[in-house]
Amino acid sequence: MTHPESERDAISPHGGVLIDLLVRGAEAERVAEEAVHFPKLTVNDRELSDLEMLTVGALSPLTGFQGEKEYRSILQTMHLPSGVPWTIPVTLSLTDEEVKRIGRADAVALASGEGAEPLAVLDVAEVYARDRESEALGVFATTDLEHPGVRALHEAGEYCVAGSVRALRLPEHVDFAAYRLTPAETRAAFRERGWRRIVGFQTRNPIHRAHEYIQKCALEIVDGLLVHPLMGATKGDDVPADVRMRCYEVLFDGYYPKDRAMISVFPAAMRYAGPKEAIWHAICRKNYGCTHFIVGRDHAGVGTYYGTYDAQKIFEKFEPEELGIAPLMFEHSFWCTRCEGMGSPKTCPHGEEDRVSLSGTKVREMLRGGERPPQEFSRPEVADILIDAMRERGDAG
Numbered sequence: 001m002t003h004p005e006s007e008r009d010a011i012s013p014h015g016g017v018l019i020d021l022l023v024r025g026a027e028a029e030r031v032a033e034e035a036v037h038f039p040k041l042t043v044n045d046r047e048l049s050d051l052e053m054l055t056v057g058a059l060s061p062l063t064g065f066q067g068e069k070e071y072r073s074i075l076q077t078m079h080l081p082s083g084v085p086w087t088i089p090v091t092l093s094l095t096d097e098e099v100k101r102i103g104r105a106d107a108v109a110l111a112s113g114e115g116a117e118p119l120a121v122l123d124v125a126e127v128y129a130r131d132r133e134s135e136a137l138g139v140f141a142t143t144d145l146e147h148p149g150v151r152a153l154h155e156a157g158e159y160c161v162a163g164s165v166r167a168l169r170l171p172e173h174v175d176f177a178a179y180r181l182t183p184a185e186t187r188a189a190f191r192e193r194g195w196r197r198i199v200g201f202q203t204r205n206p207i208h209r210a211h212e213y214i215q216k217c218a219l220e221i222v223d224g225l226l227v228h229p230l231m232g233a234t235k236g237d238d239v240p241a242d243v244r245m246r247c248y249e250v251l252f253d254g255y256y257p258k259d260r261a262m263i264s265v266f267p268a269a270m271r272y273a274g275p276k277e278a279i280w281h282a283i284c285r286k287n288y289g290c291t292h293f294i295v296g297r298d299h300a301g302v303g304t305y306y307g308t309y310d311a312q313k314i315f316e317k318f319e320p321e322e323l324g325i326a327p328l329m330f331e332h333s334f335w336c337t338r339c340e341g342m343g344s345p346k347t348c349p350h351g352e353e354d355r356v357s358l359s360g361t362k363v364r365e366m367l368r369g370g371e372r373p374p375q376e377f378s379r380p381e382v383a384d385i386l387i388d389a390m391r392e393r394g395d396a397g
Ligand SMILES: [Zn+2]
Pocket: 336, 337, 338, 339, 340, 343, 348, 349, 350, 354
């Protein structure tokens, strides 16, 4: 279960041990045979992402879907009962019908769809009723059904099944195979490159000049940069994963030093939990071997549910040692025509009229019309990919 080499890394996994739930060799054969006889559960997209994250140790120290004691502890204290920080429960839903079907089975086989081969066996420790209101308030700070996370919570089953996971295989992915590094693999890649201080950058958007600037500011004080785009489920109106990946690749080709920056896929699904998700994202990146984590304004937010700086302020509620990974807080940045460079309100004394800043709506409007935003806002290569993608989508319907 443990990777002894992790002891030599610059940062230990959360809780001290990098978890690996994949069973191998003769044990894998035995588990696969057993799995045939267990009741089968189909997991949804979010749960499938969580299962993959659990399997590879991205959610270390968790070894399975969480039980009620942990669930309550996280919602009330932002810590596991063991005292380790944790802000979002990782649960597996059951509908009433599934609870009846599972009955008193000791274990269930988890699969991604009807007729699909089992991905894992969950050894059932308990089944408990969800507390939707506490969960909505504890994770999303709202019970508003317009919030995508709250809505997903209400659509999920009434019950949760908890227990440890024995994984047979990772979910199959047809895309970005070369970029799907596990935490053990990113840690190995950092060691190979001799990086001791690594900053992780979470993104679910194409990278424009503002985020490039923030990443490079951070990179100036560490050894390496991990651009770690989230590629699990997102809202329907977010830019599709393949288009985003093309943007990252063209940006890396043209503007990032190859020995100082790398891209890898973060298989998580978005919750849009704002501050709670910022902590959760940081903890996961610690498991991937990052020592620093960039927290911008509105991290993992949606709509107007969270204050601009809430995702930064929540880090103050934890002792730096208990998180381990160091958050690097950044302001909104922009090109200033008088500074003749990128800056932020922290570094540029000039006014709005000297700053090249465009709203998301304005940028989308320009791209849709086949027009590149100013090169001070967006690299032309990135703009062209987005223009093409909009055209293709437009053609398709
Ligand atoms: Zn300025």
